[in-house]
Amino acid sequence: MEQIERTMKSEKVFDGKILSLRVDTVELPDKKYSKREVVEHDPAVAVVAADEDNNILLVKQYRKPVEKSLLEIPAGSLEIGENPKEGALRELKEETGYIAKDLEYITEFYSTPGFCTEKMYIFFADEIEESSQDLDEDEFIECIKVPLDKAVKMIEVGEIMDAKTIVGILMYKRLRGDK
């Protein structure tokens, strides 16, 4: 039986630049009420892009919420009217300066479905060509290349700590590790 939680009341608490927040009053399966705090975030895309030698493109940027610089695959939120593939091509170009001939859709998942709406789409690109970065005004991003097997090792020893990057690289290793 599908245990849905019916919304009895919904209160918008904050409406920001990259996210908003609402508190829903829901009816539980036992008919009691409870509150659900829900962060609303646009869908996002991320790209595992590899060159002909199976080096993966990673971007390093400071992440204020965790107060450190992290290594991540290129990613970002979809813009209005953009489909996931268009968004993925755009973010790859903006953050790494590389253009992909084509992108393959691999999977989609929820980043933190307990409290946030964000859905993340993962794409692979393995024919890429260098062009130029095109960063947002408040982005300071360095792009590096890491061999696939080294990237997997960096996940295992905790040097890569971003969830979408871990998912993307482990799936790339499973599906393209032997190319």
Next chain:
Amino acid sequence: MEQIERTMKSEKVFDGKILSLRVDTVELPDKKYSKREVVEHDPAVAVVAADEDNNILLVKQYRKPVEKSLLEIPAGSLEIGENPKEGALRELKEETGYIAKDLEYITEFYSTPGFCTEKMYIFFADEIEESSQDLDEDEFIECIKVPLDKAVKMIEVGEIMDAKTIVGILMYKRLRGDK
């Protein structure tokens, strides 16, 4: 060079039951100011628990933010004063009714470091024993067992869509797939 973002001002916008929200004004490397919306969430733990036949314990629960029931590994936020291993043992017992003889720490990562502080710790348990569930008042959770290779397939076809569950199961497959 480490590109830190210095906090010039920090405003608490919301203080809730499972998360809070603040807006920081930060100084960028070029000395300009920008705003960062930061969701504060307690550290959390998740457990890949397998029985002697390598069946993985999954829990199914309705997730209000995405308006659907998802299959996930047992997980939850740390309580005050609790270390990650204690929290993982507690959540495993509460959500699945299984007790682990021991837990092995595998890794930790940030769920969505672009806007949220949450750090997730992943543990493996492969000696488990059935006891009884002990759910929170507003939790309605069903526990099922899925063979490891089927769980991996469910990730690949999009039937498992929760990020921490994908990370946990893919790492389990890599590290324990052949036990």
